Amino acid sequence: MPIHEYECRDCRLKFEIIDLGGEDEPATCPRCRSENVEKKVSLFSSSCGDGFSCGFPGGFG
Numbered sequence: 001m002p003i004h005e006y007e008c009r010d011c012r013l014k015f016e017i018i019d020l021g022g023e024d025e026p027a028t029c030p031r032c033r034s035e036n037v038e039k040k041v042s043l044f045s046s047s048c049g050d051g052f053s054c055g056f057p058g059g060f061g
């Protein structure tokens with residue numbers, strides 16, 4: 001499942017949110033509860049799920 005990485009612009013905390021699907025709520029900083037967060041590009045999930053190789057050892061068949 002995709003993992004979205006965020007960085008809080010208020011307290012600079014970096015955190016990850018696992019996308020369980022269906023939920024489309026704005027990300028909220030777990031430390032200061034701010035919604036002023038910036039979505040980061042994850043190296044692991046950015047190109048996965050779109051038919052591209054994810055680079056996992058052994059792959060998924």
Ligand SMILES: [Zn+2]
Nearest residue numbers: 008011029032
């Ligand atoms: Zn914060």
